[in-house]
Amino acid sequence: MAGRGARDGALSAPATARSMRTGGFRSVAAPHRAIQTNPMALSRPALFFLLLVVSPLAAQPLRLGAIERRHPDAIVLVADAQTGRMLGGIRVSEARSARYYPASLFKLAIAMTLLESGADPAARRGCSAADTAVDRRLRCWLPAGHGTLGLVEAIAQSCNAFFRDAANGLSNAAIATRARSLGMLPREHSGVIPAGAILGEAAMVTPSQLMRAALALASRGRLAQPPLPLASPRYRPIYDGLRECVRTGTARSAWSARTSIGGKTGTTVIDDRPGARAGWFIGFAPFDRPQYAIVVLDRRGIGSDAAALAREVLETIL
Ligand SMILES: [Zn+2]
Numbered sequence: 357m358a359g360r361g362a363r364d365g366a367l368s369a370p371a372t373a374r375s376m377r378t379g380g381f382r383s384v385a386a387p388h389r390a391i392q393t394n395p396m397a398l399s400r401p402a403l404f405f406l407l408l409v410v411s412p413l414a415a416q417p418l419r420l421g422a423i424e425r426r427h428p429d430a431i432v433l434v435a436d437a438q439t440g441r442m443l444g445g446i447r448v449s450e451a452r453s454a455r456y457y458p459a460s461l462f463k464l465a466i467a468m469t470l471l472e473s474g475a476d477p478a479a480r481r482g483c484s485a486a487d488t489a490v491d492r493r494l495r496c497w498l499p500a501g502h503g504t505l506g507l508v509e510a511i512a513q514s515c516n517a518f519f520r521d522a523a524n525g526l527s528n529a530a531i532a533t534r535a536r537s538l539g540m541l542p543r544e545h546s547g548v549i550p551a552g553a554i555l556g557e558a559a560m561v562t563p564s565q566l567m568r569a570a571l572a573l574a575s576r577g578r579l580a581q582p583p584l585p586l587a588s589p590r591y592r593p594i595y596d597g598l599r600e601c602v603r604t605g606t607a608r609s610a611w612s613a614r615t616s617i618g619g620k621t622g623t624t625v626i627d628d629r630p631g632a633r634a635g636w637f638i639g640f641a642p643f644d645r646p647q648y649a650i651v652v653l654d655r656r657g658i659g660s661d662a663a664a665l666a667r668e669v670l671e672t673i674l
Contacts, residue, residue, distance in 0.1 A: 418444040418673055423665070429655040430662075431563050432669055437574035437646035442567075446669075451567075454653060455560035456634050458540045459622035460606075462556030463519045464569065465535035467511055467594055468584075470522050472530070477507040477593040483517035511597025512605030514621065514659075516555060523554045537580060539568030556622065563651045566638055570649035573598065573618075574640030599643060602663070607637060610663035615674045616643035617667060619650075621659025637662035641670045648673065 418434060424446045431454055432446035445451070471477060483502035486495050496502060496516040502509075510518035523531060531554075532547035541547075542559055549558040571579040573594075577586030586594070598618035601607045606621045619639020626632045635658040640646040648670060652662040 418669075420444070420446050420669060420672065423668055423672065427654070427665055429657075430665055431651075431653045431655070432665065433563050433567050433570075433651045434669065434673065435567055435571055435649045437571065437579075437640055437649045440571050440575070440579045443648070451563040451651075453562065454655070455562055456626070456636070456653065456655075457557045457559075457624040458561050458566065459556040459624035459636065460514045460516075460659065461566065461569065461620060461622040461636055461638055462535060462540050462554075463511065463514060464573075464594065464620060465538055465540050466519050466523050466526070466531055466554070467507060467597070468538075468591070469526050469531045469534045470507065471590055471593065472534075473526055475522075475525075480504040480506050481510070481518045481521050483515050507593045508596045508600055511594065511620065512600035512603075514601070514606045519555060524551075528554075537568075537582065537584065538572055539565035556624070563653045566636070566651045567649065570638040570640060570651050573638070574646040574649040598639065602639070606659055607639070607663040609660045610637060610639065610667040612641075612667050612671055614671050615641050617641040617670060618643045618646075619663065619666065621663050623658040632656075633658055635659040635662035637666045639663075639666060641674060 420432070424430075427446065430446055431448075431451050433448060433451050434443045434445045435441060436443055442448075482504050483496045483498070485501040486499045488501075497514070502513055502515045502517070505513065505515055505518055507518075509515075510522075528549050529547050532541055532545065532549060535541035536543055536545065536547075539561060540556065542561065542565070545559050568581060572584060572586065577584035577591075580586070585591070595618065598620060599616075601620050602610045602617050607619050610617050610619060617639055618641070619637055622636035624634050624636070626634055634656070635652075635654040637652040637659060638650070640649045650666050650670060652666045652669070654662040654665060
């Protein structure tokens, strides 16, 4: 039992001294000779060190077991928003194999491409009620329609009509390039996106791939691959949209009184389960100085369910 051996290794005084000098967990994986040390022979300082320092470090860094049991169909990934290091999550081992359409998360790639094209983010586009929209492009998930909206509100409300219309005026290849850099389109994808699949249904991606988008957003582009200038004022409407999405939009179930969360939802159909859907949330917290980037996939819920789970996880770890 490796864990026990390593812990026992810390029981000898020399190993303890070395661990304290290097401040760390690493040197606790001590020489084998120390494993045979009799625990009953511990000095009091060594015992305190074991109980107060080693035990918490040896435990799972993110204590999400109770949440995991309540959400048997969810995958959650949490990363350090400063370094990009993976910190853990829920069913992390499935995060590289579970593949779903990114759905409305893809609107963030369209939004970036729109801003990079020099378009005015305040320019308003129409979203008509489904029964009055003669043009399919003007239909939305909200049957009553969103009326007219600008980019910030369109991100917050995840308006299909706005983004279909916006994408129509942009280069398909430019959207694909941006989507690839955010992990919203596999790198090997041709970049040709059929018009009917422009809202995130061109290819499936995994939670691990979408962590690239969460980290890119959380780090203001520093951790994007390649880096993106998201700290530039040009991208401000994206961040206003992510904040508003949690405050009043489709991700409002992620709103927390304890921390400020920014993010976006997505809800996708599941090809081999007619009528079934899965929900996404990607985001970060705290909003102004992000510590954590998060990706949530709820395989039996919709985007707002994933957003609620993200809040639960972030409130637990922050
Ligand atoms: Zn709409």
